[in-house]
Amino acid sequence: MSNSPPSSNAMRRKVVVNFGLFFLFFAFYLGAAVIQTPSFKDIAAMPALGMPLGMLLSLLIFPVSWVIMIIWFWRSK
Amino acid sequence: MNLKILFSLLLSFFAPAVAFAADGEQAAELNVPIVIGFIAFFVLVSIFITWWTSRSTKSASDFYVAGKGVPWAQVGIAMTGSYLSAASFLGCAGDIGVFGIDSIWLSIGFFGGYMAVLLLIAGPLRNIGSYTVAGALHSRYPDDRIKLTVMLCTVVISTFYLVPQMLGAGLLFEMLLHWNFVWVTVGLGILMSIYIIFGGMKATLYNQVIQASFLWGTMVILVTLAYFGIGHGSFFGILDTAQQTVPPMIAAKDPAVVAAIKGLPASEAIAVARQMLPDAPSTMTIGVKTSSTLAMVSTVIALVFGTAGLPHILIMFFTVPSARAAKKSVALCIVNLGIFYLCAIVLGFLLFPGIYPKLVAWISQGPVGVGLAKNMSVLEMSHKVGGTWLMAIGASGAIAAVLSTSAGLMITVASSVSHDLYKVYINPNATEKQELGIAKITTLLMSAIAVSLAVLLKKENIAWLVMLAFGIAASAIFPAMLSTLWWKRTTRQAVIASILTGLGVSVLFIVLLFVKGAKYTLLGLPVAGGPGLFGVVASALVLILVTMATSDTGKNPTEFMALAHRPDTE
Numbered sequence: 001m002s003n004s005p006p007s008s009n010a011m012r013r014k015v016v017v018n019f020g021l022f023f024l025f026f027a028f029y030l031g032a033a034v035i036q037t038p039s040f041k042d043i044a045a046m047p048a049l050g051m052p053l054g055m056l057l058s059l060l061i062f063p064v065s066w067v068i069m070i071i072w073f074w075r076s077k
Numbered sequence: 078m079n080l081k082i083l084f085s086l087l088l089s090f091f092a093p094a095v096a097f098a099a100d101g102e103q104a105a106e107l108n109v110p111i112v113i114g115f116i117a118f119f120v121l122v123s124i125f126i127t128w129w130t131s132r133s134t135k136s137a138s139d140f141y142v143a144g145k146g147v148p149w150a151q152v153g154i155a156m157t158g159s160y161l162s163a164a165s166f167l168g169c170a171g172d173i174g175v176f177g178i179d180s181i182w183l184s185i186g187f188f189g190g191y192m193a194v195l196l197l198i199a200g201p202l203r204n205i206g207s208y209t210v211a212g213a214l215h216s217r218y219p220d221d222r223i224k225l226t227v228m229l230c231t232v233v234i235s236t237f238y239l240v241p242q243m244l245g246a247g248l249l250f251e252m253l254l255h256w257n258f259v260w261v262t263v264g265l266g267i268l269m270s271i272y273i274i275f276g277g278m279k280a281t282l283y284n285q286v287i288q289a290s291f292l293w294g295t296m297v298i299l300v301t302l303a304y305f306g307i308g309h310g311s312f313f314g315i316l317d318t319a320q321q322t323v324p325p326m327i328a329a330k331d332p333a334v335v336a337a338i339k340g341l342p343a344s345e346a347i348a349v350a351r352q353m354l355p356d357a358p359s360t361m362t363i364g365v366k367t368s369s370t371l372a373m374v375s376t377v378i379a380l381v382f383g384t385a386g387l388p389h390i391l392i393m394f395f396t397v398p399s400a401r402a403a404k405k406s407v408a409l410c411i412v413n414l415g416i417f418y419l420c421a422i423v424l425g426f427l428l429f430p431g432i433y434p435k436l437v438a439w440i441s442q443g444p445v446g447v448g449l450a451k452n453m454s455v456l457e458m459s460h461k462v463g464g465t466w467l468m469a470i471g472a473s474g475a476i477a478a479v480l481s482t483s484a485g486l487m488i489t490v491a492s493s494v495s496h497d498l499y500k501v502y503i504n505p506n507a508t509e510k511q512e513l514g515i516a517k518i519t520t521l522l523m524s525a526i527a528v529s530l531a532v533l534l535k536k537e538n539i540a541w542l543v544m545l546a547f548g549i550a551a552s553a554i555f556p557a558m559l560s561t562l563w564w565k566r567t568t569r570q571a572v573i574a575s576i577l578t579g580l581g582v583s584v585l586f587i588v589l590l591f592v593k594g595a596k597y598t599l600l601g602l603p604v605a606g607g608p609g610l611f612g613v614v615a616s617a618l619v620l621i622l623v624t625m626a627t628s629d630t631g632k633n634p635t636e637f638m639a640l641a642h643r644p645d646t647e
Contacts, residue, residue, distance in 0.1 A: 011642060015563070022196040026381065029189050033182060033377045038364035045363070050313050052361060055178060059422070061185055062415045065192055069408055072196060076645075 017075050021068050028064055032057040109254060111466060115473035119288070119480065123272050126283045130276040137509045140277035140516060141208040141492045142395040147282055149402035153409030155282045156393050158289025158481035160187075160384075160410070161417060163245045164543065166292060166478045169418065170458075171451035173425025174436050177324045177360030180425065184418040186377060190384025190547075191414060193555075195407040198385050201562040201641035203394040203403035209489075210388045210554065211497040214561055217631040218569040221501050226576045228497040230553045231388040235486040236527070237546035238389070242486070243531035245452075246479040252453070253472055262531050266524035269484045273491065274517045278396060281484045288477035293417055295474035299455070300420040302462040303427045315426050316361070322429045323350045323357045324365050325450065329440035343433040350437070360429060371601050371610070376544070379609025383547030386554035389489040401645040424455065432457050483527075491519040544607045545587065552579030552612025556620050562641055565634045567620070568627040575620035582612040 035044045036054040044054025138144055165187060172180035207213045211227035243262050250261040272280045308315045328334045328350045337353060338346035351357075358365060384390065394403040428436060435457055439450040459471035495516035500507050507515075557575045560567040586608040589597055597604050602611065631637065 011638075014642060018196050022193060025189075025192045025196075029192075029381065030374065030377055033186075033373050034370055036179075036182060036363060037370040037373045039370045041363040051316055052178075054363065055181065055361075058181055058185055059419075061189060062419055065189070065411060066415065068192070069195065069411060073404075073408070 014076070017072065021072050021075075025065060025068050028057075029061055032061055109469075111469035112254065112472050115469065116476060119473075119477065120268060122287055123268060123280075123284050123480075126287075127272040127276040127280045130279040130283065134275075134277045134279055137208070137496075137513055139279065140513055141496065142392070143278040143282055145206070145396060146398050147279075147396045149397050149406040150409060151282060151286055152393055152397050152402075153406035154289050154413065155285035155481075155485075156390065156406060156410040157293065157413040157417075158285035158478075159389060159393065159485035160191075160414065160482070161289065161292055161478050162242055162482040162543075163249065163475045163478045164241070165417070165421065166296065166475050167452045167455045169421040170425040170428065171454045172366075173360075173422065174428035174432075174454045175324075175326050175440065175447060175450050176366035177319070177322075177362065179363060179366035181422050182373070182376075184421045184425075186380040188411075188414050188418045189377070190380050190382075191407060191411045193381050193385040194390065195404060195411065197559060198391070198562065199394055199403045199407045200400040200645070202391060202558070203397065203400040204641050204643055205562075205637075207395060208392070208496050209493050210391050210558070211493060213391075214557065214572065215497075217561055217634065217637045218572060218629075219632055220569055220573070222573060223569075223576070224497040224501050226573065226580070227554065228493045230549060230576065230580060231493040231497075232490055234387065234546045234550050234554075235389060235490045236523075236530075237542040237549070238387075239483055239486045239523075239527045240530045240534065241542050242479050242483045243527045244534060246476065246483075247531055247535070249452070249472070249475055249479075252449075253456075258535060259532055262528045265479065265483070266528045269480065269487055270520050270524045273484060273488050273520045278488060281488050282393075282396065284484060285481040288481035289413075292474045292477045292481070293413060295470050296417055296420050296424075299459055299462065299467065299471060300424050300427075302467070303424060303431065303458060306462045307431045308423075308427050312423070315423070315430065318344075318347065318430045319360045319426050321351055322347050322360045322433065323354050324360050324362075325433065325436040325440050326365060326447075327357050328354065329437045329446075332441070335437055335441045338434050338437060341434055343430050346434040346437070347429065350433075360426075369601065369603070372603050375602055375607065375610035377609075378613050379544065379547040379551045379607045381551075382555040382613055383549075383551035383609065386550035386558060387547070388493065388550075388554070389485040391558075392489055392492065393485075399645065400643075404645075424458065428454050428458060431461050487520055487523050487527075490523045491516040494519040541590075541607075545583070545590075548586065548607030548609045548612055549580065549583040551609050552583055552616050554579070556613065556616045560620055560624075564624075565638050566624055566630060568624050569629045569631055570627040571620045571623035574623045575616045578619040579612050579616035582615050583608045586612075 032054070034040060036058055040054075044052055046053045048056045134140055136144075169180075169184040169187070172183050202213055205213045205216055207216060210231060211224040214227060215224050243265065246265055247258040247262040250256040251258045272284060304310060328338075331354065334350050334353050338349050341349060393406070397403050397406055432454060436450050436454060439446040439453070442449070456468050456471045460468040463470075495512050499515045500512055504511065553576050556579065557572045560575075561572060586599070586604050589599060589604045593604065600611070
């Protein structure tokens with residue numbers, strides 16, 4: 001192992017970016033999953049953009065993930 | 078080749094198509110020669126690739142990690158194939174066809190797992206570099222017990238994942254072609270063993286690329302045809318139909334409805350069922366399948382963190398030349414999976430205007446019929462929009478899915494047993510050749526075990542084993558791996574305690590499953606949902622507490638962190 005340790009600033013920045021983006025994704029993902037359960041079905045059934053809100057949020061996980069991925073690649077350059 | 082077999086094969090090319098349908102329904106016909114043609118294509122391609130790659134598979138590095146020089150795009154596609162099982166191809170859409178909107182989370186759940194892999198694991202894990210998951214942890218904590226524990230987890234997770242694949246493949250052939258279940262599973266086991274034994278990881282990756290491309294392409298073509306042919310190119314129109322539709326699971330419980338809609342076109346059948354059951358929920362109603370928020374949270378946690386702990390996915394990062402290549406391969410995989418699972422969701426909703434009476438007729442036959450509806454509806458839809466050709470391609474796609482996933486699992490177990498058990502505990506002085514020999518014997522053994530278990534458990538519904546595999550990976554491997562890669566303060570004792578805790582909670586769930594049954598709940602969580610929530614929380618808590626109480630942070634943690642988080646290079 002002959003690698004110089006990352007500076008504490010660089011490491012801190014990496015932790016913030018990686019875990020921050022993951023937390024953002026996970027919060028959205030878990031929130032969308034929970035709304036789509038019987039306990040929150042009234043909120044999930046509210047119409048939004050031509051479909052129930054719960055379904056819209058669930059389907060948004062795909063583009064949200066792709067956007068997070070693009071941001072991450074851009075930030076970690 | 079035996080003349081009798083050859084004659085039977087030739088006969089099958091001229092034989093009429095095989096029909097399968099629910100009682101009284103018009104039969105969808107499967108073009109057997111085309112299915113056999115595609116299977117023969119996969120077998121021949123596998124043999125050619127194995128012969129081609131075997132010439133360059135000489136060292137342990139070649140066998141385990143394909144020489145660490147595979148292009149990221151190839152690994153990204155292979156990773157897609159390794160992850161997309163027959164359950165993803167047939168089951169995700171089929172489940173929506175049975176229960177409605179509740180089941181969209183089956184697709185979304187599987188998709189979400191790779192974000193944790195990309196953001197938290199892929200880069201640093203590739204930088205550490207090893208042959209196995211246990212090897213990566215061991216490079217920071219040179220404690221053989223870690224290798225043994227992770228090897229055990231790897232074998233259990235991979236077996237739980239592999240057996241339903243083999244069983245599903247056998248059942249698919251049995252239902253579609255009336256082939257003997259045992260011979261089909263044995264045949265698949267032999268085919269995969271051959272290309273792993275002779276071609277190692279290189280042959281596995283090439284085969285996975287071909288199988289994944291076929292599977293992905295089939296799904297996209299099928300959905301495009303169905304979207305414009307049956308859905309008339311309107312997503313909101315499809316949702317409107319779903320809003321009117323009584324869930325097949327509910328309609329099938331009323332014999333009067335089943336009789337009334339028999340033989341009707343789907344649109345009329347939907348209207349009649351709604352007229353007869355005006356107060357029934359629709360396929361857009363939440364709660365037809367999902368019972369509790371806690372179960373949903375546990376499933377989501379198991380899928381997100383479990384994917385990041387699945388050994389057969391993690392070892393693929395060791396096959397690319399750099400951390401940046403590993404990240405790119407995961408990114409490509411995420412895009413591929415996103416498109417695939419979106420297609421699966423749209424296809425699920427298209428099943429209502431497409432084959433509603435057939436879904437209800439299947440489900441009305443009881444539990445076996447529910448299984449048929451879940452697994453056969455995608456093929457029925459293929460027949461509806463593309464005739465016998467597309468249906469045969471769909472069936473071949475399912476077989477491709479089984480092959481690509483199962484091969485990845487088998488080579489993972491082979492690597493882990495030979496590298497982490499044999500080399501460490503049984504013969505520490507083993508030469509590279511001996512180690513490779515053990516890997517090849519393990520492949521054969523694993524194949525035999527998977528086939529035997531599939532045959533023994535044929536009558537059982539063991540789809541939950543896959544969920545359990547995700548739960549164990551999330552509980553036992555993910556917390557230990559994450560903290561090893563990111564937290565310098567993590568101690569050796571904490572890693573061992575965390576893995577054992579995750580494994581312990583998982584074993585508790587397995588015992589409860591067998592003793593109390595799949596519907597038993599532990600603190601409000603159905604045990605069939607897997608140990609995800611409890612396992613991850615317990616494992617993470619133990620990891621933090623033991624880290625606070627101990628001080629062995631491993632072999633030079635500063636250098637380990639420097640290696641894991643060094644700047645990316647191409």
